[in-house]
Amino acid sequence: MEQFFQQFTNGLAVGGIYALVALGYTMVYGVLKLINFAHGDLFTAGAYLGLTLVTTFTMLAHKGSVLGIGLLILLVMLLVAFLGAVLERTAYKPLRKSPRLSVVVSALGASIFLENAMMLIYGARIQVFPQDILPGIPVRIFGVYIPLLRIVIFGLSFLMMTGLYLFIQKTRIGTAIRAAAIDQGAASLMGINVDRVILTVFLLGPALGAAAGLLVALQYGEINFLMGWSYGLKAFTAAVLGGIGNIPGAMVGGLLLGVLEALGAAYISTSWKDAIAFCVLIIVLIVRPTGLLGERVAEKV
Amino acid sequence: MRFSRTGIFYLALALLLAASPLVLNVYWLDVLNSVGLYAILGLSLNIILGDAGLFNLGHAAFYAVGAYTTAILNTRFQIPVLWLLPVAGVAAGLFGLIIVRPIIRLRGDYLCIVTVGVGEIVRIALINDVFGLTGGSNGILGIQRPHLFGFIIRRPQHFFFLIWVFVALTVFLFTRLQHSRFGRALNYLREDEVAAEGSGVNTAHYKTAAFVLGAAWAGMAGTIFATKMTIIAPESFSFWESVLMFTVVILGGSGSIPGVLVGSFLIIGLPEVFRGFADARMLIFGAAMILMMIFRNQGIVPAHVRPYSLEGLAEAESALPEPAASAEPAENLQAAKEVR
Numbered sequence: 012m013e014q015f016f017q018q019f020t021n022g023l024a025v026g027g028i029y030a031l032v033a034l035g036y037t038m039v040y041g042v043l044k045l046i047n048f049a050h051g052d053l054f055t056a057g058a059y060l061g062l063t064l065v066t067t068f069t070m071l072a073h074k075g076s077v078l079g080i081g082l083l084i085l086l087v088m089l090l091v092a093f094l095g096a097v098l099e100r101t102a103y104k105p106l107r108k109s110p111r112l113s114v115v116v117s118a119l120g121a122s123i124f125l126e127n128a129m130m131l132i133y134g135a136r137i138q139v140f141p142q143d144i145l146p147g148i149p150v151r152i153f154g155v156y157i158p159l160l161r162i163v164i165f166g167l168s169f170l171m172m173t174g175l176y177l178f179i180q181k182t183r184i185g186t187a188i189r190a191a192a193i194d195q196g197a198a199s200l201m202g203i204n205v206d207r208v209i210l211t212v213f214l215l216g217p218a219l220g221a222a223a224g225l226l227v228a229l230q231y232g233e234i235n236f237l238m239g240w241s242y243g244l245k246a247f248t249a250a251v252l253g254g255i256g257n258i259p260g261a262m263v264g265g266l267l268l269g270v271l272e273a274l275g276a277a278y279i280s281t282s283w284k285d286a287i288a289f290c291v292l293i294i295v296l297i298v299r300p301t302g303l304l305g306e307r308v309a310e311k312v
Numbered sequence: 313m314r315f316s317r318t319g320i321f322y323l324a325l326a327l328l329l330a331a332s333p334l335v336l337n338v339y340w341l342d343v344l345n346s347v348g349l350y351a352i353l354g355l356s357l358n359i360i361l362g363d364a365g366l367f368n369l370g371h372a373a374f375y376a377v378g379a380y381t382t383a384i385l386n387t388r389f390q391i392p393v394l395w396l397l398p399v400a401g402v403a404a405g406l407f408g409l410i411i412v413r414p415i416i417r418l419r420g421d422y423l424c425i426v427t428v429g430v431g432e433i434v435r436i437a438l439i440n441d442v443f444g445l446t447g448g449s450n451g452i453l454g455i456q457r458p459h460l461f462g463f464i465i466r467r468p469q470h471f472f473f474l475i476w477v478f479v480a481l482t483v484f485l486f487t488r489l490q491h492s493r494f495g496r497a498l499n500y501l502r503e504d505e506v507a508a509e510g511s512g513v514n515t516a517h518y519k520t521a522a523f524v525l526g527a528a529w530a531g532m533a534g535t536i537f538a539t540k541m542t543i544i545a546p547e548s549f550s551f552w553e554s555v556l557m558f559t560v561v562i563l564g565g566s567g568s569i570p571g572v573l574v575g576s577f578l579i580i581g582l583p584e585v586f587r588g589f590a591d592a593r594m595l596i597f598g599a600a601m602i603l604m605m606i607f608r609n610q611g612i613v614p615a616h617v618r619p620y621s622l623e624g625l626a627e628a629e630s631a632l633p634e635p636a637a638s639a640e641p642a643e644n645l646q647a648a649k650e651v652r
Contacts, residue, residue: 046421105606111420113609115367116562119555120601127595240551244432247425286436289429296426297414 016155018277019270024161024230026269027168031223032246033253033261034175035216041192041256042205042212044111048118049098050220051243052125053091055236057221058140058228059133061087065141084167087225088218095217096210098125103213104206129236137235140228164226171219172262179258184211192256241285245272248292254305263304322570329476333469341468343584348475349537351576354560355482355569356529361558362567362615363495364522365502367424370431371557373411374404374527376438376549378534383452383544384445393458393539397532404531405524412523416516431554438546451545455538471540478536479573482529487569498522499567556580563604565611574613 032054039047064083102121106114149156179185190198191208199205227242228234245268253264268288276284295302333341353375360368378400385391385399415426441448458465458474465474489495501508501515509515538544556579564575583593 040421044421046425102602106609109605109609112367112562112566113605115421115424116559116609117602117605119559120598120605122598123555123601124595124598127592127598131592131595244428248429251422251425282440283436286433289433292429293415293426293433296418296422300418300422 013155014277015274016153017157018273020155020157020161020165022270022273023266024164024269025273026249026266027165027172028223028227028242028265029246029249029269030172030262030265031168031219031226032242033250033265034172034258035220036243036247037250037253037255037258037261038188038212038216040250041258042188042195042209043103043114045103045114045118046247047216048115048243049102049121049125050216051239051241051246052122052129053095053098053217053239054220054224054227054242054246055129055234055239056094056125057087057091057224058234058238059129059138059236060090060221061225061228062133062138062140062234084222084225087221091221091224092214092218095213098217099210099213104209126236126239133236135236137233140232140234142232160230164230167226168223171222175215175219176258176262178215184208188212245288248288251292251302252295254302257302257304260302260304264302267303326480333472338468341472343581345468345471345475345540347576347580348472348479349533349540350557350560350580351479351573352475352482352533352536353530353557354564354572354576355479355486356526356533357557358526358561358567358569358572359486359489359498359522359529360526361561362565362572363490363498363502364519365420365498366519366523367420368427368523368526369424369551369554369558370427370429370434371526371530372549372551372553373427373431373434374408374530375534375537375553376434376546377407377527378404378531379538379544379549380438380446380452380534381531382535382538383455386455386538387452390456393456393535394460397535400535401528401532404534405528407531408524408527409520412520412527416519416523428551428554431549431551435546435549435551438549446546449546451543451548453543455542455544457542458539465539475536475540478532483569483573490569494518494521502567559601563601563611565613565615568611568613568615571611571613571615575611578612 032050035050035053036047039045039050061083064086098121102117103114106117148159150159150162151157179188187198187203187208188211190201190203191205195205198208223242224234224239227238246265249264249268250261251264252268253260253262268291271291272284272287275287279287329344332344336344353371357368357371360366360371381400381403382393382396385396386393391399411427411430415423418426438446438451439449446452460474465471497508497513497518500511500513501518505515537548541548560575560579561572562575563579564573565571579597583597586593586596
């Protein structure tokens with residue numbers, strides 16, 4: 012039972028990360044109907060920028076201070092949001108009227124570009140992320156000791172997801188995002204600046220993804236320039252699992268996938284851990300292609 | 313036979329290529345061999361991606377199935393490699409059929425992401441030494457060289473001819489295929505699936521057939537790869553390989569056979585030319601992909617629309633009055649089958 016609880020909480024923490032990244036995929040897909048293959052690399056960029064801020068600018072003089080960590084995460088989110096906007100403007104905006112396949116290729120190109128840019132800047136070797144930023148004390152919940160970091164990660168990701176959900180549901184620009192996701196043409200006829208909506212989505216998604224990257228770096232203590240690829244793919248799986256284009260769906264899908272993966276690794280096989288996510292993906296797509304929370308839409312002719 | 317200007321151009325290029333082992337050193341021959349291998353892979357993917365319009369980003373999985381089938385059967389049972397060429401093709405084709413059967417009706421991007429997932433599952437399965445056959449992350453070594461009429465194909469020069477003859481055969485067959493009823497049906501369903509379905513083209517059937525054929529051909533490319541390297545390992549079949557094949561097709565010209573050939577030369581050959589830039593070349597490659605899509609998204613050598621002239625039709629009809637009439641019921645029967 013204790014092992015189950017440990018794996019379950021671990022799954023929730025990883026699932027929170029997946030959910031944060033999945034939100035970026037699902038928002039972009041909702042508005043542009045594009046799988047943003049470069050999103051995983053923005054996640055990596057978050058981790059690397061965090062490393063630079065911590066080591067080069069010695070941003071965390073007082074390790075363990077809540078304010079310092081908050082500031083670090085905010086700064087990284089801000090920087091990567093800017094990167095996301097630049098990506099949108101250079102790689103996707105000129106292709107607004109092109110066939111979908113072209114945009115997919117452009118996204119793959121952007122991913123290759125970002126990966127190699129990071130490799131050239133930071134080197135191809137695995138980099139060690141400072142581990143003493145958060146105190147490693149375990150917290151006792153229901154008689155089980157859970158690392159503080161795990162709770163912080165889950166709490167932060169939950170906080171950001173809630174924030175995003177409220178932003179999308181309650182604010183004007185959030186409403187515009189939802190409208191553009193339903194029908195771009197109609198939205199622009201209603202006076203919504205769809206271009207600005209797309210830009211907003213490319214600010215929000217990468218910001219959340221970068222925060223996730225930083226959290227992963229904090230948890231595992233090492234980063235490399237290809238780490239975004241597997242997290243990105245799994246996060247995309249999570250988005251599909253919940254119903255792509257659907258924001259609560261991405262959150263549910265992320266948490267579910269994280270838990271499934273952790274339990275699968277514990278009770279089935281560790282070496283097949285990565286395959287579990289993809290098997291889940293394929294089964295979901297065959298049985299219920301719209302995902303758990305997605306609505307069935309009739310094929311437009 | 314009448315030679316058009318482009319025909320002569322292609323013939324000259326083919327002769328130039330055939331003569332290249334005389335002047336090139338071993339290193340560049342090996343580069344050309346890689347180009348040829350990717351040309352075969354690109355052409356096989358082109359049927360799926362270019363002709364049928366199915367986003368397949370997991371083509372390396374079928375390549376892997378072919379290569380591992382060859383390696384396992386050759387190292388365990390000493391079956392000659394060239395005999396395994398069709399076996400690998402059938403194995404990869406069957407695997408493709410199993411994969412694609414349940415998902416063929418999915419929309420473009422969903423299909424794309426499933427193929428990515430399948431590619432990853434295959435790679436993970438190979439690393440985990442599935443059924444104790446694949447040798448884990450070390451792979452399989454000691455695959456034999458191909459024997460042809462008592463001659464052992466061993467050196468890069470020999471492989472050059474093996475690979476490029478296979479490329480030529482592929483080009484010939486796939487050109488015929490594009491011009492056939494099958495090829496026209498694929499183009500139709502790519503351009504407008506609903507209209508194709510409405511005109512009696514069984515789209516699911518044709519898509520499946522295209523996918524299986526492409527997968528089988530990639531499997532045969534896997535055989536050649538396995539015997540050329542004599543050692544194969546899971547990292548040769550990563551997602552990156554699938555991306556490479558995908559870009560060969562898209563950058564070269566989706567649906568265009570000359571385009572795919574040009575694409576494989578550029579994408580496999582050019583990075584070798586620019587070895588001086590070493591680390592930065594993949595950076596440039598990524599940027600080039602974006603720029604290419606912005607400024608010329610149909611590819612370097614786009615597929616040209618084949619004109620069907622009515623004059624030719626009238627001529628053919630007047631020349632063959634009897635067979636045309638007898639062929640018609642068969643056509644109708646075929647159409648009726650497809651509607652059903």
